[in-house]
Amino acid sequence: MENNQALQLRTVNVTRYVTPLREGGSMPAIAEADDGFLYVLKFRGAGQGHKALISEIIGGEIARKLGLRVPELVFARLDEAFGRTEPDEEIQDLLKASVGLNLALHYLSGAITYDPMVTQVDPLLASQIVWLDCLLTNMDRTARNTNMLLWHKELWLIDHGASLYFHHSWQNWEEQAKRPFVLVKDHVLLPQAENLAEVNQIFRSILTPVVINNILNLIPDEWLNEDIFISSGAQREAYALFLNTRIAHSAVFVKEAQNAKEALV
Structure with a gap:
């Protein structure tokens, strides 16, 4: 249950x-x-x-x-x-x-910024993070700005503020939910992401609509104030529809990531 x-x-x-x-x-x-x-x-x-x-x-x-x-x-x-x-x-x-x-x-006191030239990430973990960032359309996990920290020899993810960039305009957001994430080609962990198909199967089963709704219910109503929506509830439902649609069409962004990985020289 x-x-x-x-x-x-x-x-x-x-x-x-x-x-x-x-x-x-x-x-x-x-x-x-x-x-x-x-x-x-x-x-x-x-x-x-x-x-x-x-x-x-x-x-x-x-x-x-x-x-x-x-x-x-x-x-x-x-x-x-x-x-x-x-x-x-x-x-x-x-x-x-x-x-x-x-x-x-x-605040992770004493943490150091992840450096791909120094630390190699396990292929399964790399695939998990790449999948997550494709779902979120997170453009901020590049070699220039990894937004990952090493703390007690473990990899921690920080700073997802640049994700979900569709919500800055809300233009064609229903269609954007089904599109590949082309910026994955710049993802710092893409070269190690060997297990994307396996991760896709597991993560799709975890991120059910109930799970997504529970997370969206954390957002304070006062932060959901877009004029194009009649209420905070309607805006929350739009986020839910975007994420659930994107998860349902995850094969699209997984294929894009796999192709981008094959194209790496």
């Missing part, structure tokens, strides 16, 4: 802004919360707003459901008074624009 138990993310209150991580356009930061832990804080007031946070939840929790390692995701509440003493004007503006509910990932 399928487990229909509701998923939950913890909520923490941000108590201290430690340091910015000036990578990309979203200006994440290391921050401390009232549970005593450090987090990589992703701000709702950053350039892509709620959409990047929605992608983080969907990508991170699908990866976790598939057995891949992802730092714990939490909701991080930012108080109105938090940024008043920040001397950097750009950071102060970001903090002011991010009052309320944000998203954070547990």
Whole structure:
């Protein structure tokens, strides 16, 4: 019988802004919360707003459901008074624009960025990650920006904010759900992805509509505010339709990945 138990993310209150991580356009930061832990804080007031946070939840929790390692995701509440003493004007503006509910990932202290020239990834794990990124249309797992960390000799996935790029315009999104992911040719782990057909069979059986709905129910209603939808529920249903359609047509993106791998010199 399928487990229909509701998923939950913890909520923490941000108590201290430690340091910015000036990578990309979203200006994440290391921050401390009232549970005593450090987090990589992703701000709702950053350039892509709620959409990047929605992608983080969907990508991170699908990866976790598939057995891949992802730092714990939490909701991080930012108080109105938090940024008043920040001397950097750009950071102060970001903090002011991010009052309320944000998203954070547990900070993996001492982790190092995955370097494909140093560490070889097992073909099964490589295939699992390539499959995930084809599903999510994640363009951000290249040799230039791997978005993977080595922590305690294990590979951890971070930063899914650039996934699901269809939702920045919602144009032809039903058709996009059935399309191959052509950017897989640049995936840092594609050369090792020998087990895509096997992984496809297993992962399709795990990611049922119930599982997808449980993950989508984690997204706060206040983040689902696209004008083209009549309600947050309708927008959530659109995400569900996109993901379930994409899973049902996974053979399309698997074939694209296999062809791209064969074309590597």
